[in-house]
Amino acid sequence: MSAPAPSMFTPAAKAMAEKLGLKMGRANLDEFATTLEELARANPNIIAVTSDSRGSGKLGPFCTALPNQIIEVGIAEQNLVGITAGLAACGKKSFGVSPGCFLTARSLEQIKNDVCYSDVPAVLVGISAGVSYGALGSTHHSLHDLAVLRAINNITILVPADNFETREAIKFAAKATKPVFVRFGKAAMYGLHKPETKFEVGNAITLREGNDAAFIATGETVVHALLAAGQLAERRLNCRVISMHTVKPLDIDAVLKAGRECGAVITVEEHMVHGGLGEACASVLMEAGVRVPFRIMGIPDEDTVTGAQADIFRHYGISMEGLSETAAQLLKSV
């Protein structure tokens, strides 16, 4: 019998989640698949394009229900993006769905030219992004995708944190008239938002107020920042937690506000420390002349440690315990 995958959350983190009233949801991947199917049932113009990835993308039910709205291209990601662009140019609302690692590396030129430069309203969905594939190794990790796509003109980059943000991101993408990239993982996620929360692309969501330090996090790291803030509160440190679901265009106002009002800023992302959310925030703060103790929490520029997603997160301090320790140390050093 194989060993179960290690949990993303330690018993202490689970206890903190309960204390904060967080309820475990399902994987953002499942939420994406359900949402896309619902939207496609109402809009026959929505077409999913897969590269032998319908299973990985949880699109089996979509395929059964709407067989005329899915195109399989086989294991051929360049072709997937070209076809997705061609469909969009002819009036289809096309969603190219493929693991983030392949989608944004092998077919980067197609994303740059066929989608972004040609300015067609295609949606690119990077599934099982970041280190979701964990122990499968670096071939299957996408730690570069935010960096490379940030450097390409004319694409919105969405990294939802929980089921609510995923649903809203896909709904936005389905209506978008410009290129959109959405990336998420496949681990079950806690729900982070109150029912009245509004999701607006380009506007970060503040999940918790506080001025001692600010966590600006994106994607599946947001929950760990929120749990860390809960733990830090027990040490009488009140920390702000911001879900930066839109990496591009960045919510500059939220970043500057955090930099000006908080004693330290810690960015958190499931991405290489180069070129992602952290460096985007750093450049915003520097250009505005905001000086604040600052730390980028992500995957460092090294041979990534082996293990499951949870192992990798914990190894690099992307956990409740790791982030609260980083914040405490950063504040102590001031």
Add this chain to the structure above:
Amino acid sequence: MTDRELQLKAVRLRKMTLQAIFDAGAGHTGGGLSCLDILNVLYNHVLNLSPETFGDPNRDRYVQSKGHSVEALYVVLADRGFFPARDLETLCHYQSPYVGHPTRKIPGIEMNTGALGHGLPICLGMALAGKMDSAPYRVFTLLGDGELAEGSNWEAALAAAHYDLDNLVAILDHNTLQITGHTRDVMSNEPIDEKFRAFGWTVRSVNGHDYAALTKALTDPPAPGKPTFIIANTVKGRGVSFMENVVKWHHGVPSESELKQALTELDALEAKLKEVA
């Protein structure tokens, strides 16, 4: 328009292509001259497309995968009235939309191309959309033979046959030269016809400067359920004696005296064609 009239037009378009490249100080001369007759036939005898119908969802689509031969495409589009020919005086100038590869900012251009190996996958998406909508349009792309080394073409070749895309036509500008030299020396790709047949395509081979043959190959109905691959055998630098089959004219820009000599040759050809007519 008769084939003879198109041939006469082609001489004028060749002169315009050379003048545009000379004025810009940049461009892809040899490939433009090799594919010009193909474009001339497409836009005047084949494509269900005009400036007035460019917004029609049922228009035929043309995507120039070998985007570097854009000067020839620009002059054909200008001649068809998509934009004034004088706009080409700004080719490659500061802030001009007329850059050295096709962009959708120019009336008549469907997609931005220039990096090779992109046109065929894009056209697959367009052809699939047409099938889904039971739309009457056909989708055409023009490839270079050096371009066939790009692997994405072969991904698309598989998929086009898999999806029975008989509304898709890929044309190969088979001039046998690329920037480094002969295609057979850089990366052998023959037998191209057998390769595409093995992938499930209908293959037609024609003289890419023969108007009647080109028109027939491009307008004959496709084999049901099969995409069509047309090998247009062409001469790089066609129409100018010192440019024909000479590698350096891949992106060589004529000097003033070379331009004068080329235009003189084309003037003579034009006079001869008029005389015959």
